[in-house]
Amino acid sequence: MTGFSANLGFLWADLPLPDAIRAAHRAGFDAVECHWPYDFDPAAVKAALDETGLAMLGLNTNRGKPGENGLSALPGREVEARAEIDRAIAYARAIGCGAIHVMAGYGKGAVADAIFIGNLTYACQTAPELTILIEPLNRYDAPGYFLAGTAQAADLMIKAHQPNLRLMFDCYHLQIMEGDLSRRLEKLLPLIGHVQIAAVPDRGPPDHGEVDYRHIVGVLRDLGWDRPLGAEYKPSGPTDASLGWLDLLRAV
Numbered sequence: 001m002t003g004f005s006a007n008l009g010f011l012w013a014d015l016p017l018p019d020a021i022r023a024a025h026r027a028g029f030d031a032v033e034c035h036w037p038y039d040f041d042p043a044a045v046k047a048a049l050d051e052t053g054l055a056m057l058g059l060n061t062n063r064g065k066p067g068e069n070g071l072s073a074l075p076g077r078e079v080e081a082r083a084e085i086d087r088a089i090a091y092a093r094a095i096g097c098g099a100i101h102v103m104a105g106y107g108k109g110a111v112a113d114a115i116f117i118g119n120l121t122y123a124c125q126t127a128p129e130l131t132i133l134i135e136p137l138n139r140y141d142a143p144g145y146f147l148a149g150t151a152q153a154a155d156l157m158i159k160a161h162q163p164n165l166r167l168m169f170d171c172y173h174l175q176i177m178e179g180d181l182s183r184r185l186e187k188l189l190p191l192i193g194h195v196q197i198a199a200v201p202d203r204g205p206p207d208h209g210e211v212d213y214r215h216i217v218g219v220l221r222d223l224g225w226d227r228p229l230g231a232e233y234k235p236s237g238p239t240d241a242s243l244g245w246l247d248l249l250r251a252v
């Protein structure tokens, strides 16, 4: 049966992270993931993970100054970018989290490409035991974000050539940018480190909109994908009232 990971950047985002972990456990999630946990004491987060038995699958590098969306593809910001990578690695190690999404920021062109590859290589080699993720974001939510498609991500991965560098396949962003999700999942499977889901286009629970996630869950299962899918959607009210999709997708 397919498992699901609650993305606590969006689900139970009103609660302190340790309590959000407990809420995800009560709701029956199989794992959790987050965006930016840094305001919370890693010991308290680890205690909640240990208490519930849930794994924290991933966290993000910090985004930088207000209005920025990551630093790792930005010329002249390498020192800060690597400090944020170091901070993410230390936090991930402290709580036993397995993956870090290194956020690129609003760069472009060959210079950004080379800088991003350098910073990704740094992250991969500094923490060879962790998976380092890169995630294409859609042009509506993040106009100008450096990484905007799977071909670009695959090209970066070939150039960086690091065994622990993987693609975050966020079905929400990639349906908007590229579509053809079933064939794309099949083709990119060896590159994928984590899969996320949300309704398109409203980023609500994955039970409506233009993607039928019953089909996508079946495709992933048939491909042999056995890791929890990240529920990274924005509930329109209390998270506990938004979870009807969980039984629907578990039944696939």
Ligand SMILES: O=C(O)[C@@H](O)C(=O)CO
Binding pocket: 035, 060, 101, 135, 137, 170, 173, 196, 232
């Ligand atoms: O899809 C997203 O927005 C997230 O996965 C993320 O990490 C960047 O904000």
Ligand SMILES: [Mg+2]
Binding pocket: 135, 170, 196, 232
């Ligand atoms: Mg995502």
